[in-house]
Amino acid sequence: GDSVTQMQGQVTLSEDDFLFINCTYSTTWYPTLFWYVQYPGEGPQLLLKVTTANNKGISRGFEATYDKGTTSFHLQKASVQESDSAVYYCVLGDSGYNKLTFGKGTVLLVSP
Amino acid sequence: GGIITQTPKFLIGQEGQKLTLKCQQNFNHDTMYWYRQDSGKGLRLIYYSITENDLQKGDLSEGYDASREKKSSFSLTVTSAQKNEMAVFLCASGDRAHEQYFGPGTRLTVL
16 A cells, blocks of 8 residues: 655754755655645645656645655755744655545654 | 634633534535644544545544535534543635635633
8 A cells, every 4th residue: 555654753953954854755646745744733735746747846835746766855045944843744645636545644843 | 705714712611521623614615624633733534525425534524423414515523522632623625726714723621
């Protein structure tokens, strides 16, 4: 079945540092991949969506790209802010457009 | 825009008790979902429903029942709460483009 692996459980940065979070995925389908972000006390919300058609997504200063050759998907931001502190989930959409498979999440802590 | 409402926000139960969580959405989405979130484990799908009166099992359905009473509401029942269980249950609704919209969650504690 579909699976997503996020190896980085926690990332700690200072403001204005560069952010890079990576994940790998496994599926038999042409993937639609997402990054969801969850702030304390809230449910996850969509940050970025990337399809095979465009290979890249950009939103709120974040950029996501995926590599079919290595089945990897990463999220980056040039300069993080304290307000970016949250949990970031790598997510894979299924072929039926009904289900999402979530990675275990990466906790981002940004200190001022 | 729309909103997902989950009740209650906090739920405290006793071991063996049957507990029900409720979810309402006003996005007019066809599909609704229940996930369980445990620390360090991400989100795991319990049940989903693609239309009124439909139910589909997710990866974690054992120990739970669900009911889609109408398009806007989806309930989840913990059939027998386990002692020391602590988790957040998240409800979501989604469109056919994969995007899902989540509620704030119900935090369960079993004594």
